Amino acid sequence: MSGAALGIEIVFVFFLALFLLHRYGDFKKQHRLVIIATLLAWYLCFLIVFILPLDVSTTIYNRCKLAVNSSPPESNSNGTYTTPAPRFHFPRAGRRDFDPKSLQKRTVFLPFSSWSNKRKQKCFKPWSYIPDGIMPIFWRVVYWTSQFLTWILLPFMQSYARSGGFSITGKIKTALIENAIYYGTYLLIFGAFLIYVAVNPHFNLQWNQLQTIGIAAANTWGLFLLVLLLGYGLVEIPRSHWNGAKRGYLLMKTYFKAAKLMTEKADAEENLEDVMEEVRKVNESIKYNHPLRKCIDTILKKCPTEYQERMGRNMDDYEDFDEKQNSYPSEKSLVKLHKQVIYSVQRHRRTQVQWQILLEQAFYLEDVAKNETSATRQFVHTFQSQEPENRIVQYFYTPTVEWYWECLLRPWFCRILAIVLAAFSIIVVWSECTFFSTRPVLSLFAVFIQLAERTYNYIYIEMACFLTIFFLSICVYSTVFRIRVFNYYYLASHHQTDAYSLLFSGMLFCRLTPPLCLNFLGLTHMDSSISHQNTQVTAYTSIMGSMRVLSFIADGFYIYYPMLVVILCIATYFSLGTRCLNLLGFQQFMGDSEMTSDLIDEGKELIRREKRKRQRQEEGENRRREWKERYGNREDSTRNRNVHTDQKESSFSEPSTNRPLSKYTRSNGKTERDRIELLQDAEPLDFNADTITDDPLESDSGRYQPGGRYLSMSRSRIFDDV
Incomplete structure (x- = not known):
């Protein structure tokens, strides 16, 4: 199994990052370089989180070998024993090697029998043991690649993706x-x-120390942001699961989101209309023979299809417009317009998809509220799912199972999960405030690891390390996925995240993960700068270097700044940030706010309106299906008869009265058209249309463009004489 665990986790983490990126990004529409860069950034960050527990277990095993292979103690005259302790020299900052030739005397009060037992103890190799020399190279490649991405490549690609230039050179500039x-x-x-x-005269400035200074600067910036995000996630994640168990809470919050999203959706549509109007004006002014026409064609390709067709109807490319003294836009203004088109189209598409997803959530939560009082104990859906479900899921997840899960088990599961997460949060807060204490050891995570280290229970060590760092990562990463900086940074699921936000998330992950792992090693006292013990350090710490080069950071900022997480947790618990945003005009969901109640009522009305609309659509589809099943075969047989008669007589004639079912055909051969007209959307009649055509199927455009919903069925206006 040597190295097998490392290979398995490398493959697993890759598919995990690929799955998450597929959920938020769009592989078909977004540029391949954006997808590859974001995937690499996410993959490296997740890899650090999953591989670090293996590094910890391997380090504990190496410590055991060093302790067993050490020489026995020598007696002193005062009855104590001095044991040769391994001394670590630092040939360069950032790497610590064991020198077996250089030993220093350390006085310990251990009897000789105790040391003999230590000598006789056998070190068991962990199942996930990684051979020497692999982890330092692995961490060096992962760390410096992620730092190159976050500080150099991703910021450049972020600006490149937002640029509205029409050439590669212009975007790079x-x-x-x-x-x-x-x-x-x-x-x-x-x-x-x-x-x-x-x-500072105490330091001899060398290249290795410059490397350490760079790492310290990056970790300082990351730790500053890490504590802010961690303080929010430690409180909000347990509270969100606890509130999810409350009846009606999720439904009220969904109504609130619907009202806000409708406002954003209307704003996005209005913004798109304004931008498309600017594109239309530019498109009409710059014709085929203008040098900037290629730029206009590039802009038109980014516009929605309906706008492209609308703008292409009134094009007159037969007139030479260069001879006229017209004012044409400059290339700089076209670059700005191109950037606006990309942003407005992406925002409009995202709001449309999010609105449909939110409607499905609201309908499902309303179904849950209705089924809670069901006597049949079977879950009944108001609308059938638009996506086909898996047969295996349908077989096991029956309506009865769904009712028991949604109405009985799920609330209790959310409460239990919230209690467990709250307990983890309390342990993290306590350990963040006490991890610098080594005698006695107050950090609970350090206590757990040291107890397991005595018995060399590597499975327990790896599970404890993984759960700890995984919980810290969830608190930090979930906050990154939740936060929204106006409309510039927003991670939207269902493939609706733009390239700028994907690259920005990759930057945040690469900057937050290294200080997160160092903070984890400090909580577990695996970092020698925290434990103040002359023991072998992990390979990850050896790559990060010794922070003793900057003592005011190692002894001050890294020790006391994480204590601010207590203040941030208290502020998050009392929703101080939410209240401040609400006072500034950014509507937030607050139960005791009048604005929140108004938005909930507005969202409830919007959901009710969309529900009635969908019900009418389903009723219309059912009527069309029934009509087709009842009369479809008759019309097909009648149509075949008419075609056969036309071929036989070589002319069109009225059907004889003795033929059955002739009342369903028309003499002018427009049976199919009349059937299409009769099967239009079953909406109430709209008598306020401005225009109407006699036969919309024979319009000049070749497509059906009704002025009203049912006015195309009549030959004249119903209220012409009014």
């Missing part, structure tokens, strides 16, 4: 200009650390 201030800020911060180390 725009990206370089936008990132000039971005990179300049980082150079300023790094220069400040560099000056501090150069001025």
Whole structure:
């Protein structure tokens, strides 16, 4: 099994990152470089989280081998024993190697029999043991690749994706200009650390120390953001599951979201109309013989199909417009317009999809509320699912099973899960405030790991480490997926996330994961700078380097700043951030707010309106299906007779009165057209249409474009004499 666990987790994490990216991104429409860069960033970050427990178990096994292979103690005159302890030298910052030749004396109060038992103890190799030399290379590749992505490549690609340029050179130029201030800020911060180390006489400035300064600067920035996100997730995740068990809470929150989303949807439609109007004006002014016509064609390709068809009808490319003294837009203005088109189309498409998803959620939650009082104990849906369900799921997840799960078991499951998550959150907060204490050890995670280390229970060690770092990652990453910075950064599921947000999420993950793992190693006292023990460190810590180069960061910021998580948890518990946003005009879901109640009522009315609309659509489809099943075969047979008669007589004649079913045919051969007209959407009659055609199927456009819903069925206006 040597190295097999590492290979299995590498493959598993890749498919996990691919699955999540497929849920949020769109492989068909987005650029391949954006997909590859985001996938690589997510993959490397998830890989660190999953592989670090294996590094911990391997390090504990190596410590056991060093303890067993050490020489026995020597007696002193005062009755104590001095044992040769391994000494670690640092040939370069960022790597710690064991030197068996250099030993230092350390006084310990252990009897000789105890040391003999230690000598006789056998070290069992863990099932996931990774051979020496693999982990340092692995961590070095993963860490520096992720840092290259987050600080250099992804910011550049982010600006490149948002650019409205029409050529690769133009997009690269725009990206370089936008990132000039971005990179300049980082150079300023790094220069400040560099000056501090150069001025301090205790440090000999070397290349390895410069590397450590860079790592310290990156980890400081990441830890600052990490504590903010962690303080929110530690409280919000258990509370969201607890509130999910309350009857009616999710439904009220869905009504609230519906009201807000409808406002955003209307704003997106209005914005798209304004941008398309600008595109129409530019399209009419710049014709085929203009040098900027290629730019216009590129912009039109990004527009929705219906707008492209509408703009292509009134094009007159036979007139030479260059001879006229017209004012044409510049290429710079077209670049700006191109950028607006990309943004408005993406936003409009996202709001449309989110609205349909929210409607399905609201309808399902209303069904849950209705089925709670059902005497048959079978779950009844108001609307059938639009997506075909798996047969295996249908076989096991029957209406009875669904009723017991949704109406009885699910609330209790959410409550139990919320209690477990709340207990984890309390342990994390306590450990964050006490992990610097080594005598006694107050961090609960460190206590758990040390107890397992005494018995060398590697399965328990890996499970404890994995659950700890996984919970910390969930608290941080879920906050990244939830936050929304206006409309510039927003991770929307169902393939609705734009390229800018995907790249930005990759940047955040790469910056948050290394300090998150260092914080985890500090909580478990696996970091020697926290435990103050001269023991072998993990391979991940050896790559990160010794933070002792910057003592005010190692002894100050890294120790005391995580304690702020207590203040952030208290602020999140009392919803101080939500209340502040509500006061600033950003509507948030608050139970004691009058604005929230108004939005809930508005959302309830919107859902009721959409529900009636869908019911009418289903009724119309059912009537059309019944009509087709009842009269479809008769019309087909009658049509075949008419065709046979036409071929035989070579002319059209009226059907004889003795033929049955002739009343369902027309003498002008428009049976199919009349049937289509009769089978239009079964909506109430609209008598307020402005225009109407005698036969909409024979219009000039070649497509059916009704002025009203049912007016196309009549030959004249019903209220012409009014």
